[in-house]
Structures are given as structure tokens and as C-alpha cells.
Amino acid sequence: MAAKLLCAFLLVITQLRLSFSAPGEVNSLQSVPDLEKSMYIVVDGYPCVRLLNLSGQIGCSNPGPGKVVAPIIRFKFANKLVRSSTILVSLDEFNSLLLRVSNDSNFARNIAGVLVESRTQNELEGFSPDKKFPQAEFAPYASKNYQWNPTGSGIMWNSYNFPVFLLSQSSTSTLQQVAIKNEKNKKAYTADVAEFDLVMQTTKAGTRDSESCLKEATCLPLGGYSVWSALPPINILSPESSKPIILAIASMDSASFFRDKSLGADSPISGLISLMAAVDALSRVDGVNDLAKQLVFVVFTGEAWGYLGSRRFLLELDQRSDAVNGLNKSLIETVMEIGSVGKGFDQGVKTFFAHTTGVKHSSLVDLKASSATNESVTALQLAQDSLKTESIKISTANASNPGLPPSSLMAFLRKIKASSLAESSLGVI
Template identity: 55%
Template sequence: MALKIFFLILLFSFRFRLSLSGNGQTNSMESVPDLQKSMYMVVDGYPCVRLVNLSGEIGCSNPGRDKVVAPIIKYKNKKELGQPSAILLSMGDVQGFFSRYVLPISMFLRSPWECLPELGKFCSNTQLVLRKHLNVKDHIQRISNDSSFASNVAGVLVESRVEIQHKLKGFSPARKFPQAEFAPYHDNTYEWNPIGSGIMWKSYNFPVFLLSESSTSTLQEIAMKNEKTEKAYTTNVAEFDVVMQTTKVGTHDSESCLKEETCLPLGGYRWLDQRGESYAALDFYASI
């Protein structure tokens, strides 16, 4: 998949002329492909995809079936976003940013292995539970404080820099107690993975891309240009043309999409794991 950077251009007529550097010649645009080449720049990226199982969904996806187009801005721990924006995020800010973006409590559903009749555990698929370690007051407060911010996150572009990765003290998108549901004891408060954030087990209603190093440099320049021309009538925007969801609205778990026969196989890269110098493709995933 590729991320397209769309340059908004004021169009005065159906015939365009671009000045070539150095020789003073002009190049006429007489077709749609000519226009598209001048308006779009393809940027390499590794997408976070949407995964569906019996208990719900995790991962990233466009909020609807349309493209997402938003201006590119550099994340600076802003308290507010004035408009829907594509946020350029450094690797060092990933954990804090995604921990800030919290979904409503209704998204915390009971996992399927907690509802096993043979173990004496009964519950409906829609039963709402609050984890023992979930501080409800703090959770609601964070949603209230960041609701405006979260609603204006149109997409996220994660920078990739080797020197930044070496400076990070620790990063883990897994939980502090991985696979606690399968523990042979009831106390799951011990932190086997102290630096774990659990962000990979949440659902995000916006697209996310890990940029290559070359693309990181390109996007940094564009974000800086947008910042300098903040009040100008033109701006550089990111176009996310990746609808990573099932083929029918409302199928939010594997049971519903299998029943409706709308499960759509999804391919992509696990961007949270691609933090080294190599960007080799990993396994493909399916929404089952």
C-alpha cells in the first residue's frame, strides 16, 4: 500500500503550463495523467491493519469507506487540534500518543476465553465488563479531556529513524501481563512486561502508517512547510486510500462477518514490529 501526498493547487483553466528549471521551456498538461503526476507524490509506508476475532476488533482502519484527506502537521503534544489532521509522529512519542487516544468504556468487552461453560464461566457476547486493573474514574476523565483531540485525528504517520530507535529506553505495544487470560492463577497484577502499554490490543478509528526512512525525511519537510504557511490558502495534505475493514458495515467481529459472508481478507505489515533497519514483509492477515 502506498500513501499519497496530495498538493492542493488553485486551478484557473483547463490548460496548464509548468516552468522547467534552467531552460525556460514549458510543459503543457493536456491529460488527466499529466495533472495527476504534478499533484501527487507516492510515499512508502507500512500500514497498521484491522484484525477481527470473536470478541471484537483491534488495529486501525478508515472511519468509513471513503478516502481520508487531511493536512499534515507535526505532533507537539498539542492539547487541541483545530481541524482533522494527519499527524506526523516520532517513534519516541508513539506510546504516549496512542495511550492518550482512549476509546469509550463500551469497547472493553469480555474476551471469548472468559466465557467458557466447561469452566463454569457464562456470559453473553455483548456483556460489558471492566477489568480489575481499570481505573474507571481516570478512564472517563481522559476521554472527557481528549475527546476533541481524538475526533480530529484523521490519520497518523510514524517516523522511522535508526538513531531515534537507538535512543529509546524501551518500547513494547504488548500488555504488562501478556496473555493474562491463560494464567493458571487468579492474580494477574504482576507486571511481567513493565514497559508494556497494551496499545496493540486496542481499536483505532483512523489509518496509521510507519514510514520508511526516506519517506520520513520527505514528510518532515512537508510538515515544516505547512507550519510556515499555516495561514496560506494552499496546503499539503495526506490522502489515505486504504479502507481496511470488512465488506459490510456493522460486522465488528468474526462471528457477524462470517454469518453475513462478508469477511474480507486483509494484507499488510505489522508496523509496530518494524522498528529495525530491515523492512522485510511479514505475514498477511485475514479478518477471522
Template identity: 50%
Template structure:
């Protein structure tokens, strides 16, 4: 029965359910309301740990709280589903719940019924290894999967039958949030814990367009009991989203000249959330990615890029929210010298500059950024000096760059952890908008949306990154003021990217995106998705997500040699080193010289068998420290999710009718017996 509307913190309810067995038995499901003002009212909501991905940290202090708002509720087991409503559906269910509360003595009541079956539950594959073997799930990573939403069916006709099998109790609303453009749609998130996962996840190929519900398993290296949870989502089409790599200027893989030292700039493109379809990650990590994209755009307008003393490589990773899948796979591809990294020598990487959260640096009129460093002190000091020179060249008192406190245990959760795990002597700096703890109170939450970032902060970070990269790549002790002043970030581009990647209006239908691709969805989502088929640096583009395809085209365009644009193309280019961009809008593209590639992102513990088309889980390898603790997440197949609201007779009324019927029957029987006795007696007298 749909009951009650209480403004309760989601994590408090989740924790009570976990700790109060009697209360948990009364909960058939949870429906979470959406609203327009929850972000400003909430003190903070982060469903992940206080130290996200702590097991991958390259240092020992794993109790440090980088994420003070973290509650870890996303990694718990729940015996019921959790549904996130759109604004319109919220209004409908509020009305129904209020009606039920007011009409406690009414003979009818409104109830909700859901249909939510995961294939892993049906098949009895209770862990990732078995679900991959039985082909009832797919591994997270690779190339993203996008989803639409299912409409909530509101059926008000009275159903004079027994109560439905599953009733959802409305314990709304812990969290309210606006979900633009989702009229009458119900976004669902389900946290059902019939499954207890004890081994690692695996994968299996699944047919495109098959709806899937997130089913993830976390297994430690000792095979202890894992944790499962589900995010909200309804599937429309399945897409793959992988990491994207590019370089400036393009790498000439046919040249015999000695390769230059490499400056590697890194950002992340995926986020996570308790409700998977609402994984926007505006501040963490999208603000950093947008800063890097804007910096690349600014650098692309510089003349004589080929004269730089060092090679700039850009890597935008996916799967970082799920065990640093993208960065770890990138390093594995380097070791194996695959086509995805052809022409790139990992031993030449001199410095790594990662752009983390940059959307919340603006406080009290100043954009304050912090550098978290690791590795060789002399190399990192050069980068710190480059940052300070870049900051001074901007000539603005509203932008400040500082080094993070030495009391920090090390670098914050970031892709840099994967590089340090591979080689502890790797030199790198992570640029963040915080010093000792996240400023983002909605880290890995569905509330980390556009309202949670400041565009001027992102522009300031992009300016710092662009000029710092130029200083490092030029190799000069001092760059001239005129050179640095020629590097200017396009603030309009930043605003456009924010609208395209973090909203539904215009969303992926914005002019910038449609200039490169024909989007299949309007509302963006930055959940990593699943890997379909064989991993490849040249994936089947019909399976590649809108965001990945846009990033690939954008980077290929911005990093290409402007003078080498040539023939019209539809798919491939004849010359080596060329790629075909903008093929979707008009069916014809242009060949450009660019070193831009897709890099599949998936666990280093997974192996794909091209003959059988299946995946297997590799045993832990001591040479892969992160693989030793890798959960190897997977996602279950699932059928169409449905939730409908309709009216039934109340149980009390049914019992009253039953009692009345029994009473009438008994009275009728007694009347008949008495009447027969009277008639018999009367006949005997006659």
C-alpha cells in the first residue's frame, strides 16, 4: 500500500533498514521523490565510502576521510527495490499517498505493483563468475550503455481481487531532485539483495536492445561475501563507451625520428550514483573533463605545435568509478603494445597531469586550486613552477594555485593511483578544487548536477591547465608573456559543453554535439555501462555511446593538422594516420591527420575468448597489485521494468465482507434448519 510522505535522509533510512530487522520486514520497496530544491537544502549526500576506492590507494592510511559526506549505503544489500521518480510521477504518487493517509477507513486503497526480475536471480547465478559462465550478465567497462525511461502506469480502476504479489510502500522522500524532460516517466533504481556475491564478476555477450538492470558484485581477493546493489535505469539501446586518447600534435608513427618525452594529461568521463541513470557527476569528474577539453581547444590554436620539445598526450578514461578500469586497461595496452596505443612508448612518459574536480573552487570571489603531487620531487617541482607561472601570466587576483597540505596521506582518489600502482616512481600532479577533503558534498550522487558547479571555476582551471601544459611541453625555463597570452580559453565553449553534457535541455541535441554526431538520446548519462562483444580500438560504432563518439570526434578535430584535411570519407581514410570525422550528420565526413583512438576499458582480470564469444575471469596475479583487489563488476540481464499504481479493495473491507458473508451463510443455515424443524413439527401435528 502506498503510505506516508516523510522527509527523511536516504542514508538514515537505509541504515535503519540494515540495522532494524523488524522494520525491514515491513518494507516492500522504496519510492524516492524528485524535487527542485533538494540540492540547496541538503547538507550533503554521498552514497559511497568516506575514502572511495580505498583498496586501490598507493599508501597505508585507508581510514582517511576524503569524502566526509560518504555513507557507503550504495555498497549494501537490500531486500527490496528502490525507485527514483520524475517530478511528474512524484506529484502523482504524492497525491495517492496523501489520499491513502486521509482515507484510512475507506473501503478502497491505492497500491503499487512492480515487475522487476534480474536474469541472474532467475538463473541462480549468484556471483559474477557463474553469471558470466551461464551468460546471464556482462562486465562493467568497455563502452557505455545508455538508457531511456519507462512511463509509470497510473491505473485508477478498482480491482476487486486479491492484493498484488508485491506492494511498494511509499517512504518518500529522502532526496528530491529535478529530472528535466522526463514527463510521466519513472526512473527506477533497484537494490534487491536476494543475491549474495562471493566471487568476481564476469561477462557475456548480449543482444543489442536487450534491457538490462545493473547487477554488480564486489568480491575481495579472499572470496569473501560480496555486496550487490542496483541503480535506477530502464534500457532503450545498449551502447559501448570507452576511454579516448588523443595527442597534440598528431604522432607520426611512420617517422624514424626519435620520439619526444611525453606529458600525459588525464581526466575521467564516468561517474556513479545510487540511481544509475542519474550518474551525471557534474563536479566529480565532469568538471575536470570539461576543463581539459577547453584547454585542448585553446592549445589547438597555437602555431608551430610541431616545434614543441615534448609530446602532449590526452587520455579521457571511463570506468574510473568502478576500480579505475580505464586507466588500468590503458597501462595494460601499453605493456602489450596493442594497436590502440600504436606509436606511444610508455617509458617516455615524463609527467602526468590529471585534472580532477574543478567546478567548486570559487569561494569568496577567488578561484582556489590545489595541486596534489606524487613521485620524483624534481619533476613535480618543475610542474608546480609551471603552474605558478601559468597563474601569474593570467594576471588575475581571482585565481590562486596552492600545493596541498603535506599532512594529507597522499594523492586523493584519482586515476593517478593506477599509474602509481604500476610504477611507484611515476611523477604526477592531480589538480583539484579541494585541499584536504572533497568540497563536493554530493560525490557520486544523483544530486551532483549542473547546479553543483560554477562555470567560471571550470574556465579558470582550463586556463591554468592549458598554459601549464604549454610551459611543460615547450621545455623552456621561461615562456614569453606573449606566448602565454596567446593561449586563451573559450568560455562560451565551456558553457556549451556544460549544457550538452549535464542537462537534458539542450542536452546531447545541442549544436556542438550535432555538429559531430547524430545523437540517439537527448539526456546525457555518465554511467560506464557494459562491454559488448570483443574489445577493440575500432569498435562497431553503432554500439558506441553518444558521449564517447562526440569526444572522439571533438578531440580528433581539435588535435588534427589543419593543413592536412583532405578527401571526403564515409568510414575510413586511405592514408595512414588519418581518421574520418563528422560522418554521422550528413553521411559524409572529412579525413584529418589525428592520433585519436578509442581504448576499451575493462578489468585486467577479464579475458575475452573470440571463438566462443565469452569472457572468463583470470586468477589474481601478483604483478598486477590492483588486480589482486579488483572486484570485477558485472551487470545482469533483466526484462522490462514496470511499476503501476492502481486501486484495490482494502484488506479490512475484504475481511468485513468475508465476515459478513460467513455470518449471512450461518444465519441462512440456521434459518433453514429452524424452518425445517418447524415445518416438520407442523406436519406431524396434522
């Protein structure tokens, strides 16, 4: 749900009275709510919120327990701020603004809040608040400086002691007019201001990390419930099946600087939709009980925050908990993840890249993993051929890549190298 912020038109009392001196206008103010409506415009926006971990916090919030009120000024006219101000900034200039905040303490001290102008979805290309290598600390290889996300700025992992809102398109137009009006009235005694009421509960309670806020119940934990199912269904009352397991996985959530605006329809929700479509199609196939391998489908939650879902799933497998009753981790032969398939456009052609890897504990294990990997790639090629169209292509990833891209498979690969999942092959689309 879109959050609300108030754009207040602050007037001195004499002007307020004069503005309603025309015939008929005084009679229209029958109550305090009528007066408030004449002074305030509610502006639609999507907030950057505060998130906490064990070491501190990231995201945005009011600096204290009270509201923030400050006049609105466009970023291009904010070279030297002499008073607390609300900065209206375009999306193109947003990274530059936050970079200056990080490098100029005097400038940052006078920023009361930031309003980011909205643009159409097509104009958002090239904007990524994540790092150039998202969650690089979980990579099972040494090339942590590889740029899987070249346009990434990393701003969503910083902490900002002021509120930040992404405006709706209609509110963008309103605020641009307000800022222009303020620029024309520099010497006037009035100013149009923005009033922010984005006070997080953790700010009020003084709980500044996840451990303290969870203890005091001033925040909620990230993540939720991951879900798994199987075709054919696994009878947990019968002896464990000896069929090799093909694990197909996807993520159900994403991370963004403006959480309520960017829900991940392109990434990774498109992968989840594709996985569900595959499950639906396979459930209608005759003879699914006679398949030589057991199909298991898993949807993980919290993957954008340290692969919470997949790491918990692997822990449950180790503990043989009731949550994964019927699954034998030693039988997992192939893990296939469907990632961001919502964007694969290259001059009008949708190209899907298959990233694969095996495990090199021994020559025998490596041979088995390579065989399973080759079978998976061959199956993808056959699927492409069956479509009888040139609009969709499947290609193996460039061999120069250091390994798997940021994905849930990183959690699996780290586990494979240290456990009995050693004969698995991994692939991500």
C-alpha cells in the first residue's frame, strides 16, 4: 500500500486571513478539518523504510521521534543549503545526491527529507539500488569483484537519517510546481513545505539493531514460510523412495530501495510464475507416477536477505525435521533454479542463459555431475525446439563468468562442497 506524506502550504496568519477574504470563501470554512484541507495536500509516495540487522541498520527514517517539516527545493538549486530543506530530485540525479550526502557532512546536515520524482517503468532502465555483485559474501568462488549487476549503486544497503519517498507520477507534477513556486518567492515570508511523518517504531524505542528490536517487539523478522511440493506426491508413511531427486526452485520475494513500489515482477517473481506454470503442466501429464526421477519443487522466501529461505531449507534437511519429511538429501541429483526470466530482451529476441556447474570432489562424482548437467542443458534445448519459434532462445552462459550468478544455488553449492550433496549438478536460468 502506498504510504502518505503531507505537502503543507505554510502561510503567515495575515496571509491566511487575506486569502479567504473573498465573498463566499469564509463561509466555506465550517470546521478545523475544513481549515486543514485548505492548507494541506496529501501526496502519494512510496517510502524507503528502516531495516535492522545484528550490526546496525540500513534504509531511511525520520532522525527522531517527531515530524519533519522543511521547505521544498529542487536538487539542481541546492548547491549550498543554508537551512533545513526538502530536496526534490529526479531519478537520474538520485545517486549523485546520495553520493554527496556521504561525502559532504555540512550538506547532509541540512537535508530534512528527499522526494524522488517518478518516471514510467520503461524509463527506469539502468537504475539499480543493489550492489554490483549482490550478496557477494555468499559466492562460493574468489572473484568477489565481478560485476553481475554493472548498474548497481549499492544505495539500498546504506543508512540515511532522513525520510526518502518515491513520488507517484501525479504527485511528481504537483511537487515540481511547488518547488518552482518556492524558487520564485525567495524573498517572500512564506514557503511551501513538506511534512514527513515517517517515524519508525525502532526510532521511538531506541532499538537500533535486530537483536534489541526483536527483544522489545518493535520490529518484525524478515522472511516467512518457504513452500515445497512433489510430483508424484511423496507418501511419508511408506519406506523412502530411492529415486534420484530433481529439485526445481524459485524465489518468492525481492529487495528494493522503495519496497512498496518495486515488488519484483521482473525479478524474481517471473521465475516463480514460470515454475508454477511448469508444475501445473506436469501435473496434467499421464504416467507421472512412472517417472524415473522424483520431481520436487521449492519456493524460497527471504532470498534477497542472505538467502534465508534456502539456507534454512538445507538446515532442515540436515536435521531431518518434520518440515522436510520424505526428502532424502543424499538423493538430490540436480538442482535447477528459475531466476529472472521476465527480462531477456536483446533486439526483440528473448534469450535465456543457462548457468551450470558440477562438483569436483572426485573424478567419479565430477563425471556424474557433468552428465546430469549435460542432460539438463539438452532438455532445455529440446524444450526450445518444441516451441518452433525463433522468438525464444536458450544459450549456455559465457565461459568467462567466474561461476554461478547471485542466486539460491550459491547456498546449495556452499553446502555441497561440505556435505553429502556431493553428486549434485546445479543450474540456473
